[in-house]
């Protein structure tokens with residue numbers, strides 16, 4: 547709890563405008579919030595050293611401004627700003643200054659937003675218990691900072707993970723984070739496209755968090771995930787719905803759109819949870835939210 551306490555102390559002095567939402571998450575989801583925050587903050591602290599809290603808070607506040615601006619614009623225009631990968635590649639994935647801030651912003655969102663902690667609860671209570679084999683290897687598509695790979699190997703110490711990301715910056719960051727926590731033999735990261743990556747063997751389980759909405763053809767991600775997974779292997783995916791960000795391209799309006807895509811490529815749905823912030827104004831047209839799905843790769847038409 548030491549890291550979390552220091553983080554919240556600093557936040558209350560330097561991020562007051564965003565503090566109430568984090569406090570609300572802490573109160574409403576105390577156990578999960580504290581567990582999750584402590585794991586991710588200790589990874590960041592080991593990696594970033596002395597200025598770890600400032601770097602996290604700066605990234606988070608920068609990201610919040612960008613998200614609020616994008617959502618307001620989306621409410622007005624009724625659709626996302628960018629439609630293609632090319633539109634965002636140079637201003638996002640290939641911009642190392644932006645990616646520096648963005649990474650730490652995404653990292654903090656994992657535990658700061660109550661609706662994200664509820665998605666973590668789905669992962670923790672409905673996905674991880676399914677990986678009950680002693681050992682296994684996880685594929686993490688669009689791994690970003692690698693947070694889901696780190697979490698999985700934290701809770702399942704006999705497991706290893708391979709994280710795939712298209713951004714060189716993401717791969718450098720996650721690789722050095724693994725080294726700084728002494729996890730480099732367990733968690734490996736590689737620069738590659740999640741839509742075409744082929745492992746040398748099938749994976750025992752797969753994860754892809756908050757990548758679907760960044761893709762022009764999100765069904766190709768699920769297709770490639772299924773083709774890299776053992777039959778009857780389990781997968782955990784998350785996606786943002788009607789939630790604008792500068793690099794969100796695919797706009798999902800209904801949960802069923804994602805469920806149908808998953809079923810189409812050979813998954814059955816084991817559990818799902820659609821998680822929305824409770825404080826979103828009623829007057830607005832869109833409800834930005836996150837969907838979490840626990841899936842199993844079917845071996846035949848039925849399961």
Ligand SMILES: C[S@@+](CC[C@H](N)C(=O)[O-])C[C@H]1O[C@@H](n2cnc3c(N)ncnc32)[C@H](O)[C@@H]1O
Pocket residue numbers: 639652653656687688689690691692693694710711712713716738739740741754755756757760
């Ligand atoms: C919102 S971040 C999510 C990161 C991480 N999964 C998490 O939940 O914290 C999306 C990530 O997907 C990566 N990405 C975007 N398009 C990709 C692609 N075609 N293949 C692999 N990674 C991609 C980005 O570089 C970024 O790191």
